Amino acid sequence: MDAAVRAAIEIAPAAGTRERIIDLTTTGRRTGRPRRIDIFFYRASGRTCLCSGTSGRPTSWYANLMAHPDFTFHLKPGIRADLPARAVPVTDEEERRRIITEIVTDLNQPHNPGTLAQPTHVRDWLDSRLARVTFL
Numbered sequence: 001m002d003a004a005v006r007a008a009i010e011i012a013p014a015a016g017t018r019e020r021i022i023d024l025t026t027t028g029r030r031t032g033r034p035r036r037i038d039i040f041f042y043r044a045s046g047r048t049c050l051c052s053g054t055s056g057r058p059t060s061w062y063a064n065l066m067a068h069p070d071f072t073f074h075l076k077p078g079i080r081a082d083l084p085a086r087a088v089p090v091t092d093e094e095e096r097r098r099i100i101t102e103i104v105t106d107l108n109q110p111h112n113p114g115t116l117a118q119p120t121h122v123r124d125w126l127d128s129r130l131a132r133v134t135f136l
Contacts, residue, residue, distance in 0.1 A: 029067035
């Protein structure tokens with residue numbers, strides 16, 4: 001992987017909103033057609049993660065990834081790259097709590113990279129859809 005692409009993926013906690021937003025192209029679970037959305041990505045436990053946030057409501061992107069785990073991770077601010085990837089759901093409760101705690105800690109920084117109301121709390125994120133990203 002190109003060094004600039006790797007640096008864009010391996011964001012540090014100081015990364016702002018612009019560095020955290022990507023496009024995600026999944027395969028529709030019912031239609032089989034490509035579906036592209038904007039989404040934030042996070043770094044936790046040294047891995048790239050996708051997380052739905054605080055609502056706990058079903059999300060199409062997550063349902064699509066559970067049906068078809070291969071997707072395209074599109075870097076777009078600054079560096080542009082279309083990266084083939086695979087999503088792995090994080091279902092172990094201890095691992096989920098550890099990753100979500102890192103995400104929430106990151107979002108609660110003074111510069112507020114997620115532009116969320118602060119403080120945000122781990123308890124509000126525990127029912128989030130959460131997946132680790134493996135780049136292929």
